[in-house]
Amino acid sequence: MIEDTDRLRAEARAEILKxxxxxxxxxxxxxxxxxxxxxxxxxxxxxxxxxxxVSRHLTVLKSAGILKDRKEGTTVYYSLGCDCINDFMTxxxxxxxxRHLRDxxxxxxxxxx
Amino acid sequence: MIEDTDRLRAEARAEILKxxxxxxxxxxxxxxxxxxxxxxxxxxxxxxxxxxxVSRHLTVLKSAGILKDRKEGTTVYYSLGCDCINDFMTxxxxxxxxRHLRDxxxxxxxxxx
DNA sequence: TGCATTATTGGTCATTTAACCAATTACGCC
DNA sequence: GGCGTAATTGGTTAAATGACCAATAATGCA
Numbered sequence: 192m193i194e195d196t197d198r199l200r201a202e203a204r205a206e207i208l209k210x211x212x213x214x215x216x217x218x219x220x221x222x223x224x225x226x227x228x229x230x231x232x233x234x235x236x237x238x239x240x241x242x243x244x245v246s247r248h249l250t251v252l253k254s255a256g257i258l259k260d261r262k263e264g265t266t267v268y269y270s271l272g273c274d275c276i277n278d279f280m281t282x283x284x285x286x287x288x289x290r291h292l293r294d295x296x297x298x299x300x301x302x303x304x
Numbered sequence: 305m306i307e308d309t310d311r312l313r314a315e316a317r318a319e320i321l322k323x324x325x326x327x328x329x330x331x332x333x334x335x336x337x338x339x340x341x342x343x344x345x346x347x348x349x350x351x352x353x354x355x356x357x358v359s360r361h362l363t364v365l366k367s368a369g370i371l372k373d374r375k376e377g378t379t380v381y382y383s384l385g386c387d388c389i390n391d392f393m394t395x396x397x398x399x400x401x402x403r404h405l406r407d408x409x410x411x412x413x414x415x416x417x
Numbered sequence: 418t419g420c421a422t423t424a425t426t427g428g429t430c431a432t433t434t435a436a437c438c439a440a441t442t443a444c445g446c447c
Numbered sequence: 448g449g450c451g452t453a454a455t456t457g458g459t460t461a462a463a464t465g466a467c468c469a470a471t472a473a474t475g476c477a
Contacts, residue, residue: 192350192351192352193331193350193351193352197331197334198327198331200334201327201328201330201331201334202327203400204327204330204334204396204400205324205325205326205327205329205330207396207399207400207403208321208324208325208330208396209325209326211318211321211325212318212321212322212324212325213318213322213464213465214311214314214315214317214318215314215465216318217314217317217318217321218306218310218311218314221310221313221314221317230423230424231423231424231425232422232423232424237305237306238305238306239305239306240466240467241466241467241468242423242424242425243424243425243426243466243467243468243469244465244466244467245424246424246425246426247425247426247465247466248465249424250425255403256399256402256403256406256407257399262424262473262474264422264423264473264474264475265422265423265424265473265474265475266422266423266424266474267423267424267425272402272403272406273399273402273403273406275395275398275399275401275402276399278395278398279392279395279396279398279399281395282388282391282392282394282395282396283317283320283321283392283395284317285388285391285392286320286369286370286386286388286389286392287316287317287320289369289385289386289388290320290368290369290385290386293369293385293386294369326434326435328435343453343454344453344454344455345452345453345454353436353437354436354437354438355453355454355455356436356437356438356439356454356455356456357435357436357437358454359453359454359455359456360435360436360455360456361435362454363455375443375444377443377444377445377452377453378443378444378445378452378453378454379444379452379453379454380453380454380455
């Protein structure tokens with residue numbers, strides 16, 4: 192059986208990962224990372240989903256500490272919760288590249304025979 | 305609307321993240337990362353779930369390229385799919401630390417008043 | 418005050434996920 | 448061949464997720 196400390200540790204990590212594990216949420220984080228803070232209506236327009244849907248995605252990201260918000264009148268701006276998001280996404284990128292490389296090699300191997 | 309390239313990019317990233325977004329799967333990856341390859345029955349014993357459940361988790365991780373497997377008789381050993389997993393998990397760790405720091409500060413702020 | 422805009426929350430419903438048990442496959446050994 | 452062990456796959460069910468519409472704040476302005 193898993194020890195309590197290990198279990199809690201795994202749950203904490205999974206919680207963060209779950210918050211990011213959706214195409215729309217990855218897109219939002221990527222966008223804000225590259226271009227700075229965005230408000231809900233701007234994101235809604237970009238994404239092309241219902242405002243409520245986007246708002247809920249943002250709530251998920253905020254709860255996980257990945258984004259933070261700042262009110263300005265009636266609009267709410269979302270920005271990165273911390274700089275370490277950048278490193279994290281870089282790590283994800285290299286994981287993706289490694290996977291792509293492996294797939295390509297496997298594809299080549301199939302072709303060659 | 306999101307451009308096709310951006311959408312596909314977000315989906316590919318989310319796919320990787322989804323594969324890791326479960327406490328048991330995070331635990332498995334962490335364990336293998338620290339102690340090397342494990343077979344299904346060893347993992348099953350450690351985790352305390354049904355063999356089929358563990359096997360399915362491993363399939364998810366393998367499909368995402370996070371783990372790879374190697375057969376040896378009737379047992380199947382799972383190991384890391386690539387070294388970059390280490391960097392990725394390090395990034396996740398610092399994200400978690402940042403979050404914890406922020407939570408702690410907020411808690412302190414509440415206590416102090 | 419009345420109205421428009423921005424965002425969040427309640428409600429519903431379809432899809433996905435993940436658990437278990439049971440059945441099957443694959444291999445090694447007697 | 449028959450048996451035991453290891454792992455995967457089929458089937459079912461409960462829970463979680465995510466989408467939309469509708470309703471409700473909350474704010475700014477005429």
